[in-house]
Amino acid sequence: MHYVSTRGRARHLGFEGVTLAGLASDGGLYVPGHWPRFGEDEIAGMAGLPYAELAARVMRPFVEGSLTADELRDLCGRAYGRFSHDAVTPLVQLDQRQWLLELFHGPTLAFKDVALQLLGQLFEHFVAKSDDHLTIVGATSGDTGSAAIDAVAGRERIDIVMLHPKGRVSDVQRRQMTTVRAPNVHNVAIDGSFDDAQAIVKRMFVDRGMNSRFHISAVNSINWARLMAQIVYYFAAALQLGAPNRRVAFSVPTGNFGDVFAGYVAAQMGLPIERLIVATNVNDILHRALSSGDYSASDVTPTASPSMDIQVSSNFERLLFDAGGRDGLALADQMHGFDAVRAMQLTEEQRRAAAALFLSARADADDMGRAMAWAHECCGEVIDPHTAIGLHAARQADLDDGVPVVTLATAHPAKFPDAVERATGLRPPLPARVGDLFERSEAFAELPGTYEAVRDFVAERATPSS
Numbered sequence: 001m002h003y004v005s006t007r008g009r010a011r012h013l014g015f016e017g018v019t020l021a022g023l024a025s026d027g028g029l030y031v032p033g034h035w036p037r038f039g040e041d042e043i044a045g046m047a048g049l050p051y052a053e054l055a056a057r058v059m060r061p062f063v064e065g066s067l068t069a070d071e072l073r074d075l076c077g078r079a080y081g082r083f084s085h086d087a088v089t090p091l092v093q094l095d096q097r098q099w100l101l102e103l104f105h106g107p108t109l110a111f112k113d114v115a116l117q118l119l120g121q122l123f124e125h126f127v128a129k130s131d132d133h134l135t136i137v138g139a140t141s142g143d144t145g146s147a148a149i150d151a152v153a154g155r156e157r158i159d160i161v162m163l164h165p166k167g168r169v170s171d172v173q174r175r176q177m178t179t180v181r182a183p184n185v186h187n188v189a190i191d192g193s194f195d196d197a198q199a200i201v202k203r204m205f206v207d208r209g210m211n212s213r214f215h216i217s218a219v220n221s222i223n224w225a226r227l228m229a230q231i232v233y234y235f236a237a238a239l240q241l242g243a244p245n246r247r248v249a250f251s252v253p254t255g256n257f258g259d260v261f262a263g264y265v266a267a268q269m270g271l272p273i274e275r276l277i278v279a280t281n282v283n284d285i286l287h288r289a290l291s292s293g294d295y296s297a298s299d300v301t302p303t304a305s306p307s308m309d310i311q312v313s314s315n316f317e318r319l320l321f322d323a324g325g326r327d328g329l330a331l332a333d334q335m336h337g338f339d340a341v342r343a344m345q346l347t348e349e350q351r352r353a354a355a356a357l358f359l360s361a362r363a364d365a366d367d368m369g370r371a372m373a374w375a376h377e378c379c380g381e382v383i384d385p386h387t388a389i390g391l392h393a394a395r396q397a398d399l400d401d402g403v404p405v406v407t408l409a410t411a412h413p414a415k416f417p418d419a420v421e422r423a424t425g426l427r428p429p430l431p432a433r434v435g436d437l438f439e440r441s442e443a444f445a446e447l448p449g450t451y452e453a454v455r456d457f458v459a460e461r462a463t464p465s466s
């Protein structure tokens with residue numbers, strides 16, 4: 001499998017190359033040169049496989065040329081061995097139509113673990129083959145940070161510098177990052193929003209001096225391997241609900257458009273997905289883009305679903321590339337136009353292609369609270385604020401009777417106890433596996449939200465590559 005950049009100018013790479021590179025050198029994102037497709041019989045043959053086996057089966061076409069089938073199976077076995085539920089991503093029924101796909105049974109209690117536990121294994125595997133040293137630079141609105149740190153803490157030949165927006169993540173989320181004491185982990189709180197942090201990270205990839213000195217790598221969903229691992233749970237859920245003989249819809253709490261783009265890829269691979277519902281909070285640029293073509297960013301509004309407080313969604317570029325006929329040079333112009341004024345219109349071609357699969361909805365604080373209360377009162381399920389936004393959208397969606405709707409439950413409710421308590425009266429306890437989080441001491445640097453400040457911090461703390 002070879003990978004191409006959404007901006008058309010970067011060198012094509014294989015799977016190992018894109019995993020280690022993160023962002024492409026032209027500022028674009030890597031996508032597979034074509035979508036591999038499974039036939040109905042092949043999909044039917046996946047039913048009932050243990051999760052790690054299913055993962056190896058679904059991801060196999062994407063890693064060809066870089067990993068053998070045995071190597072991939074071995075890495076999946078290790079990655080999914082640390083989940084606290086045997087099914088890894090169990091499916092829970094709410095009512096006749098509504099289902100929850102629980103993605104929070106990994107070590108840091110959010111869906112990010114599903115991909116980052118594998119990415120940690122992939123980094124280790126590829127780095128062991130060379131004398132290289134990697135410096136991971138990431139941005140988090142709360143969940144990617146702890147999942148990535150858990151996946152690479154203590155690993156030799158990898159440093160991780162993780163930026164979070166100061167004061168805009170929950171206490172549990174912050175502590176899950178800042179109480180990890182390992183010499184290769186460097187946490188930074190920056191003044192600004194997640195968007196500011198993500199822009200700094202992207203700039204570092206195209207800073208040739210920094211990238212060649214430190215071999216910068218990505219754990220955010222700009223890294224293709226992140227999305228690839230997230231495709232698997234769409235297969236796992238749809239198979240349980242009757243695929244390939246039954247169509248299934250998914251509602252996805254969305255911020256950086258990574259999770260829902262993984263669903264788009266699953267559909268391209270032949271999984272019968274009826275609709276993908278993009279659920280946003282009041283930071284609703286994606287809802288506006290999909291419903292009216294208007295992709296214009298404003299300032300980020302802090303909400304009780306902080307991990308989705310994002311305006312500029314990295315992976316939307318991947319959709320625009322594919323939906324717009326894969327013309328990288330035209331997309332580069334479109335994205336440069338967006339960068340200049342923080343606004344653009346989708347082309348007619350992009351809108352039409354997106355509308356064939358995507359629906360969208362926006363939930364405000366009341367919608368979110370009502371969805372949490374409904375799940376609790378009607379079904380005895382305590383859900384987190386991000387999941388609630390997905391569930392609100394799932395319950396509003398206009399779909400044919402008989403199509404089940406699976407909401408991705410992206411985080412454990414105990415990560416957001418205040419919001420959950422306000423809506424349900426219950427304060428969910430932290431699972432034992434995160435232990436004495438509130439007794440441990442924290443360590444993090446505080447920096448202004450400027451590229452120069454972060455660049456100098458990385459240069460001071462990270463180990464240069466060989």
Ligand SMILES: Cc1ncc(COP(=O)(O)O)c(C=O)c1O
Binds near residue numbers: 142253258259260410
């Ligand atoms: C709990 C939670 N839900 C939803 C999202 C949104 O996912 P994505 O950024 O892939 O759209 C995030 C952040 O990524 C998250 O941490």
Ligand SMILES: N[C@@H](CCOP(=O)(O)O)C(=O)O
Binds near residue numbers: 307308314
């Ligand atoms: N919501 C994320 C933001 C980063 O998104 P990513 O999927 O690109 O890593 C977070 O919790 O950090």
